[in-house]
Amino acid sequence: MTGLWYALVAILFVVYAVLDGFDFGAGTLQLFVARTDRERREVLAAIGPVWNGNEVWLIAGGATLFFAFPQVYAAGFSGFYLPLMLVLWLLALRGISIELRSHLQDALWRQFWDAVLCGSSAAMSLVLGAALGNVLRGVPLDSSGTFMAPWFTNFRVRGQAGVLDWYTILLGIFAVVALGVHGGLFLAWRNEGAVRERAQRAAHVLWPMMTALGLVAIGATEIVRPEIYRQLLARPWAWLLMLLAFLGLIGARWLRDLPAFLASSAFLAGTLAATAAGMFPVLLPSTLNPAFAITAAGAAAGEHSQRVALGWWGIGIPLALAYTTYIYRSLRGKAVASEH
Amino acid sequence: MTDPLFWHRVQFGFTITFHYLFPQLTMGLALLVLFFKLRGEDAQARFWVRVLAINFAIGVVTGIPMEFQFGTNWSRFSAFSGGVIGQTLAMEGVFAFFLESTFLGLAVYGEEKLSRRAHTAALLALFLGSWISGYFIMATNAFMQHPVGHALVEGKLQIAHFWQFVLSPWAIWAFLHNMSGSVITGAFAVAGIGAYWTLQGRAQEAAPSLRMGVVAGLVACALQLFPTGDRQGKLVAEHQPATLAAMEGVFHEEKFAKLAIIGQPDVAAQRLENPVYVPGMLSFLAYGSFGSTVHGLADFPRDEWPDNIEILYYAYHVMVGLGTLFIALMLAAAFWLWRGQLSSSRPLLWMLMLAIPFPYIANTAGWMTAELGRQPWLIYGLMRTADGISPRVSAGDVAFTTLGFCGLYALLAILFLFLVGREIAHGPAREATP
Numbered sequence: 110m111t112g113l114w115y116a117l118v119a120i121l122f123v124v125y126a127v128l129d130g131f132d133f134g135a136g137t138l139q140l141f142v143a144r145t146d147r148e149r150r151e152v153l154a155a156i157g158p159v160w161n162g163n164e165v166w167l168i169a170g171g172a173t174l175f176f177a178f179p180q181v182y183a184a185g186f187s188g189f190y191l192p193l194m195l196v197l198w199l200l201a202l203r204g205i206s207i208e209l210r211s212h213l214q215d216a217l218w219r220q221f222w223d224a225v226l227c228g229s230s231a232a233m234s235l236v237l238g239a240a241l242g243n244v245l246r247g248v249p250l251d252s253s254g255t256f257m258a259p260w261f262t263n264f265r266v267r268g269q270a271g272v273l274d275w276y277t278i279l280l281g282i283f284a285v286v287a288l289g290v291h292g293g294l295f296l297a298w299r300n301e302g303a304v305r306e307r308a309q310r311a312a313h314v315l316w317p318m319m320t321a322l323g324l325v326a327i328g329a330t331e332i333v334r335p336e337i338y339r340q341l342l343a344r345p346w347a348w349l350l351m352l353l354a355f356l357g358l359i360g361a362r363w364l365r366d367l368p369a370f371l372a373s374s375a376f377l378a379g380t381l382a383a384t385a386a387g388m389f390p391v392l393l394p395s396t397l398n399p400a401f402a403i404t405a406a407g408a409a410a411g412e413h414s415q416r417v418a419l420g421w422w423g424i425g426i427p428l429a430l431a432y433t434t435y436i437y438r439s440l441r442g443k444a445v446a447s448e449h
Numbered sequence: 450m451t452d453p454l455f456w457h458r459v460q461f462g463f464t465i466t467f468h469y470l471f472p473q474l475t476m477g478l479a480l481l482v483l484f485f486k487l488r489g490e491d492a493q494a495r496f497w498v499r500v501l502a503i504n505f506a507i508g509v510v511t512g513i514p515m516e517f518q519f520g521t522n523w524s525r526f527s528a529f530s531g532g533v534i535g536q537t538l539a540m541e542g543v544f545a546f547f548l549e550s551t552f553l554g555l556a557v558y559g560e561e562k563l564s565r566r567a568h569t570a571a572l573l574a575l576f577l578g579s580w581i582s583g584y585f586i587m588a589t590n591a592f593m594q595h596p597v598g599h600a601l602v603e604g605k606l607q608i609a610h611f612w613q614f615v616l617s618p619w620a621i622w623a624f625l626h627n628m629s630g631s632v633i634t635g636a637f638a639v640a641g642i643g644a645y646w647t648l649q650g651r652a653q654e655a656a657p658s659l660r661m662g663v664v665a666g667l668v669a670c671a672l673q674l675f676p677t678g679d680r681q682g683k684l685v686a687e688h689q690p691a692t693l694a695a696m697e698g699v700f701h702e703e704k705f706a707k708l709a710i711i712g713q714p715d716v717a718a719q720r721l722e723n724p725v726y727v728p729g730m731l732s733f734l735a736y737g738s739f740g741s742t743v744h745g746l747a748d749f750p751r752d753e754w755p756d757n758i759e760i761l762y763y764a765y766h767v768m769v770g771l772g773t774l775f776i777a778l779m780l781a782a783a784f785w786l787w788r789g790q791l792s793s794s795r796p797l798l799w800m801l802m803l804a805i806p807f808p809y810i811a812n813t814a815g816w817m818t819a820e821l822g823r824q825p826w827l828i829y830g831l832m833r834t835a836d837g838i839s840p841r842v843s844a845g846d847v848a849f850t851t852l853g854f855c856g857l858y859a860l861l862a863i864l865f866l867f868l869v870g871r872e873i874a875h876g877p878a879r880e881a882t883p
Binding site for chain 1: 502503506507509510511513514516517519520521522524527528529530531532533534535536537538539540541542543546547548550551553554558602603605607608609611667703754823839841842843846847850853855857859864871
């Protein structure tokens, strides 16, 4: 039961990263690939109907982590108190920049919110990557099962590590670039004309950078947390995830339109899912002592609570998937800018 | 000021109070917009959906911090009770947020593309989504007020009886009380803006809003008092007697207990100053008979008294006092409406317009009553508030980020008023605001 919930939580966060990932990437790129007001409105027409629903996957993932593994939710969220407050402010600014921008037909008003969208989207991409870096590297959990992560300490990955060190910054930059590719391919699929061409070009320029940074990140992870690869290799079913990531990477470069976007989704999903498979059963490693790590079994809510949750989850998530499918299906045809 | 507990409470209290200004209007308007659409008043529906969309956006961005704060600020509480309350919070996301976020766009922008029936269905879905979301929040809060359906296993709370937990009477009555409160906020906004347009000499475009606001307002105000408020009060009397005593300013046990309409509690001296009483009324309201005994605070150990009796007392009296005035105002407005003279009764129109903020105050005061009344407990009888905070987060960090929230939320408030103000100035007659 605990393993199942570990997988379900991982799947929710992977879906979140893939979905909100493209609107982070598109939000970052729009300042560059869309230059006139009309072009920017075309970008917003592409992400406007879906960004809020995408963010709900974060709520669903966070809340599922909360009830399935209360211990790790409590330790992780309080330990990352300051970075999470920053995330909340960024998400708030980002949300209103999308929603309020087109309410006024004033050029400066719109340019301001476009810049806010770009900055907050890029920062959120960086944060997502750095967050993954923190979870992989581990946090200074002590024997009480709690920690308090400072923003930075000595930029090293052992001992009293901070939120930012060389490894988490590396993953942050990788995420900005990778979500740039992802968002670029989304816009290339959803838009037409100049936006489509520039987005396609941006994705192609960023792809080699993403690949290079990805290889560096793989090497760095071997230094920071070598057991991930050992466990991954020992679980043959997880090799499929790596294969998925590899095929996605190739497809993102050589395919076009929807297939290219799906390939980049597969790359992100495969990479993240393989990482989760390599981490299992650890939820949050400790940089102080491996024995202080929080594991799935140690953090789990009681068996009965987990079984009860499976009942309504089995109804709720298919419903959520149905809505998500419905909204994406209703988007067939290119995104067209609103009148104003 | 160096006490982390103080700052955690300030941060959660401030962010939840600000947040809840928006969902109450969303939930109220979602219902009224659906009524407009069903009555064929499309221009009104279109206008109020535009207001709803701006309001919804602020509600979403201020709502996400609430979900996070369970973990960031109240980690001991989360670790202790996550197996129970984490489930209702997750259900809110899964059953309500997906529905809302999918259909909001169609409700706001889909009128031209969709058939009339499909657009009405999108408005219905938006209404259902926002009200289902409200239910799961109330179920979560109900567990903290009056925990049922749980079991304590190895020091952690677990769900023992799912339906008992999800459908607890407290959740159902608090939900209904809360929802009629939301409809009051929505109805007062609709009626008040309608009154504003009428006063401006735009009576024709204002008429449907004025009518809808007054009729829905009157019905919701009545439901707020009875049965929802009455039942909510009886639940407090039954399960939180110390809270009831503090709310009503009762310090010593009374038979035929009198109801204080007004008066200031002096907690040190354990009495009410300058009180105006209605004899026997409190016994009747709390227990259904005038002869019942109402416990006073002195009957309870000092460490089980709510820790801010003054604010609790005033919040409760502000809520009840405003609720009573709302009924009077809406009765008068409905009477004039029925006589066909509301549009020409300028004093009444002024009052309706100026009444717009007061349901927000009443709803906020109601929530302060519920939450301060629960103190010193975080989960009534199971966990004290002081035991629920994150042990490693310092008072300074919380103070600093609270200031950050103040600044960000001030910006959001200005943006909201500015954009909604423009919409109101343009009104329903014209199509989309340029």
